[in-house]
Amino acid sequence: MPASMTHPHSHPQPGSDSRSDARPEARPEVAVRAPSALPRGGPASAYPIIDAIKRGETPTPRIHDSVRAEPVILAVNNFQLWYGQSKALHGITMPVAKGKVTALIGPSGCGKSTLLRSVNRLNDLIEGVRVEGSIDLNGNSVYARGVDVIDLRKRLGMVFQKPNPFPMSIFENVVYALRISGERNKKALADACEKALRQAALWDEVKDRLKASAMGLSGGQQQRLCIARAIVSEPEVLLLDEPCSALDPIATLRIEELIHEISSRYTVLIVTHNMQQAARVSDYTAFMYLGRLVEYGRTADLFQVPQLRETEDYVTGRFG
Amino acid sequence: MASARFETRRLTSDAMFGVCAACAAVIVTLLLLVSGYLVFIGAGAINLSFFTDVPTGDVAQPGGMRHAIEGTLILLALAAAIGVPLGVASGVYLSEYSHEWLFASPMRFIADVLTGVPSIVVGILGYELVVVPVSRWTSNSVSFSGYAGAAALAFIMIPIVARTTEEMLRLVPKTYREGSLALGASKAQTVLRVVLPSAFGSISTGIMLAIARVAGETAPLLFTALGSRLLTRDPSEPFPSLTLQIYTYATGPYPEQKNLAWAGILVLLAILFVVNLLIRVVASRHAATRMGKS
Ligand SMILES: Nc1ncnc2c1ncn2[C@@H]1O[C@H](COP(=O)(O)OP(=O)(O)O)[C@@H](O)[C@H]1O
Ligand SMILES: [Mg+2]
Numbered sequence: 001m002p003a004s005m006t007h008p009h010s011h012p013q014p015g016s017d018s019r020s021d022a023r024p025e026a027r028p029e030v031a032v033r034a035p036s037a038l039p040r041g042g043p044a045s046a047y048p049i050i051d052a053i054k055r056g057e058t059p060t061p062r063i064h065d066s067v068r069a070e071p072v073i074l075a076v077n078n079f080q081l082w083y084g085q086s087k088a089l090h091g092i093t094m095p096v097a098k099g100k101v102t103a104l105i106g107p108s109g110c111g112k113s114t115l116l117r118s119v120n121r122l123n124d125l126i127e128g129v130r131v132e133g134s135i136d137l138n139g140n141s142v143y144a145r146g147v148d149v150i151d152l153r154k155r156l157g158m159v160f161q162k163p164n165p166f167p168m169s170i171f172e173n174v175v176y177a178l179r180i181s182g183e184r185n186k187k188a189l190a191d192a193c194e195k196a197l198r199q200a201a202l203w204d205e206v207k208d209r210l211k212a213s214a215m216g217l218s219g220g221q222q223q224r225l226c227i228a229r230a231i232v233s234e235p236e237v238l239l240l241d242e243p244c245s246a247l248d249p250i251a252t253l254r255i256e257e258l259i260h261e262i263s264s265r266y267t268v269l270i271v272t273h274n275m276q277q278a279a280r281v282s283d284y285t286a287f288m289y290l291g292r293l294v295e296y297g298r299t300a301d302l303f304q305v306p307q308l309r310e311t312e313d314y315v316t317g318r319f320g
Numbered sequence: 321m322a323s324a325r326f327e328t329r330r331l332t333s334d335a336m337f338g339v340c341a342a343c344a345a346v347i348v349t350l351l352l353l354v355s356g357y358l359v360f361i362g363a364g365a366i367n368l369s370f371f372t373d374v375p376t377g378d379v380a381q382p383g384g385m386r387h388a389i390e391g392t393l394i395l396l397a398l399a400a401a402i403g404v405p406l407g408v409a410s411g412v413y414l415s416e417y418s419h420e421w422l423f424a425s426p427m428r429f430i431a432d433v434l435t436g437v438p439s440i441v442v443g444i445l446g447y448e449l450v451v452v453p454v455s456r457w458t459s460n461s462v463s464f465s466g467y468a469g470a471a472a473l474a475f476i477m478i479p480i481v482a483r484t485t486e487e488m489l490r491l492v493p494k495t496y497r498e499g500s501l502a503l504g505a506s507k508a509q510t511v512l513r514v515v516l517p518s519a520f521g522s523i524s525t526g527i528m529l530a531i532a533r534v535a536g537e538t539a540p541l542l543f544t545a546l547g548s549r550l551l552t553r554d555p556s557e558p559f560p561s562l563t564l565q566i567y568t569y570a571t572g573p574y575p576e577q578k579n580l581a582w583a584g585i586l587v588l589l590a591i592l593f594v595v596n597l598l599i600r601v602v603a604s605r606h607a608a609t610r611m612g613k614s
Contacts (some may be wrong), residue, residue: 120502122498122501122502125498125501127419150504150505150506151504152504153501153502153503153504154503154504155504156502157502157503158499158502158503160495160498160499162495164493164495164496164498164499166496166499166500166514166518167496167517167518168517176500176503176505176513177503177504177505179513180503180504180505180506180509180513181504226499229499229503230502230503233503233504
């Protein structure tokens with residue numbers, strides 16, 4: 001169930017061109033739509049696709065043409081994942097656009113985190129996990145035999161639901177990824193630390209206490225520190241798993257602004273169960289349900305002119 | 321009605337508090353009695369020469385215990401040097417690697433059994449496994465030595481340190497490990513740079529407990545270090561220790577030596593107190609940095 005819905009302050013004008021290919025530079029304001037009466041397609045049930053999924057089928061996801069037009073950085077191909085006997089991801093096929101923010105939405109337990117953790121193979125740590133299909137990062141297979149997982153993870157950054165700074169100084173937290181890669185040069189470390197903290201909009205708050213423990217920061221600062229830590233080695237994709245779910249609204253807002261800012265430099269794949277957040281921060285949104293991809297398109301389209309009734313009713317909070 | 325129920329609840333709560341407070345008071349009183357008694361008796365025999373002199377051989381003027389104090393400190397340092405790395409490494413294995421390899425649960429079981437082995441057994445083990453083979457090797461008649469004593473003490477420390485390390489590492493949040501691995505750290509880097517340091521405070525508390533436990537041991541040293549009246553710093557020789565010297569003096573017939581034994585007990589307790597205090601300071605300072613108060 002969506003946590004909260006804002007009141008729609010502007011109804012999309014009929015015929016307003018939210019699908020136009022000429023996108024403005026700034027991300028358009030996307031209002032989450034109020035439930036409206038869309039002509040029903042299916043004869044028997046309102047949600048034929050959801051019904052099919054519940055029957056255990058894997059319907060072909062509705063992927064908008066706008067997605068396919070983008071250059072791909074991360075290609076998920078017919079990806080399946082099992083936790084022991086239970087299957088958590090069913091034939092996910094999903095290109096992720098380079099240099100954009102892509103949000104994964106869907107009800108709790110639908111496999112968003114699982115998909116995210118499949119990208120950096122963090123699921124390898126869980127006993128009994130088995131995968132099929134493929135994920136390619138910039139053309140390199142993630143799951144092929146002989147892939148150096150450590151090398152792969154160095155190319156990705158990840159931020160978790162709960163801020164998890166290590167119990168060491170702020171400085172050491174930020175440069176951790178560089179240290180483990182063997183960087184010893186003090187100047188290089190200091191420069192990288194400052195750069196990452198600036199990009200994470202934390203520099204001004206902590207520049208005088210880099211040696212202090214990271215555990216003394218507020219929750220929001222800790223999460224921004226984790227973002228700095230994740231981008232210090234300039235990852236190809238930044239994976240964010242509900243990065244604001246443990247934060248207060250103001251800290252959440254700051255992180256969202258931050259995501260917006262760093263999206264000019266990095267590709268971001270963000271999991272959120274907050275629809276407004278997806279609408280605010282992302283360029284593309286993928287709607288998942290029970291381990292399947294349902295609909296995937298430009299965020300503005302998905303929230304305002306979704307192609308599936310399921311998606312519309314989910315993003316407007318009528319089901320889910 | 322509701323207020324009556326509230327009343328009983330308050331009474332129960334007060335009663336529980338009373339019982340707990342009384343028990344705590346009894347324990348504290350006992351502790352104060354014992355230490356007060358020790359200080360009362362032991363302090364009389366403590367003077368400067370207790371710390372500076374070695375045994376004279378004269379039962380009326382038995383000298384001091386410098387050799388034994390130094391011996392105990394050296395034995396503890398040696399035992400810790402052997403036992404702490406081995407114990408911590410085993411604890412890391414049990415907590416971090418055991419699900420990838422075999423032997424974990426037998427190892428854990430053996431460690432638990434070893435923790436409960438009577439220390440006299442450890443002494444005999446030290447005799448059979450260190451003293452006798454070394455004697456054969458060097459063709460000495462019997463090679464009692466400080467090394468053998470330290471090995472016996474280390475043998476007691478290892479399972480304690482291993483199990484506390486394991487427990488403490490298990491308490492380190494999984495999110496630290498995932499965070500580190502997600503940044504491309506290897507498992508070894510994760511353990512050494514994140515997991516172990518974040519458990520440093522509690523592991524050092526475990527080490528302190530293990531040191532405190534062996535500091536008071538006599539039985540493991542009886543057949544290994546043997547004890548000595550000489551001031552020696554060579555652990556390949558029979559080696560003095562406070563506990564052995566206390567044992568010798570306390571079971572002997574001479575009142576002057578018995579007095580020295582009391583003083584020795586007091587000093588032993590003081591050493592334990594300092595060990596506790598030191599590592600507590602280290603641990604709390606570490607906790608303070610973790611909480612960001614540094
Ligand atoms: N470690 C695990 N072991 C077994 N099942 C798991 C594990 N983690 C997640 N699952 C299951 O996989 C499904 C997807 O979970 P998850 O990816 O966490 O969903 P989401 O992030 O969308 O809330 C859920 O049904 C969940 O119970
Ligand atoms: Mg999740």
